[in-house]
Amino acid sequence: MILATTKVKDLDHFLEVFSTKGADKRGSHGSQGATVYRDPIEEDRVWAVFNWDEEGWTAFATDPETPGIMQEAGHLGRPSLGQYLGSFDA
Template sequence: MHVLAEVRIGDLEQFLDVFADEGLGVRKGHGCRGTQVFTPADEDGRVVVLLDFPDHAAFEAFRTDPDAPPVMRRGGAQGPPTFTVLERVGVFPH
């Protein structure tokens, strides 16, 4: 299952450093199979992250993990993320 997370941040480099190190451990601890990080082309101070979890229970365990918020704060998150659970409704080859 995929989850879209959006969060306001201070410094992108700081966020990516913590996300790639401490954040990786938290995500992997809940079975996250991969992530992609994006920034809106016309906006600074916000990242959009696509997370791949094996199921809803794994995502919920990650979402409610008390260790996650302090790691996010060290990465410069300026508040909690907004999560959107995505449901695949089609795949169209190009």
């Protein structure tokens, strides 16, 4: 799993691109899907939890087509990744 956060220009437009072109590109690099949340304090910030491994994320991040898709989606900067600390039972 990978947790990422980013700020976007327009949430609806971001979700449209994220769920189509972005999904196709992520899938081509092994992503098994994503769950997206809107930040409760910063309305222009989204959080995504990806069912993805580090190798696939790195391949996606270095794909030459990725910056154009992210620009089209309206990212206001590069996504930041959360640092994985562990998994815990209930």
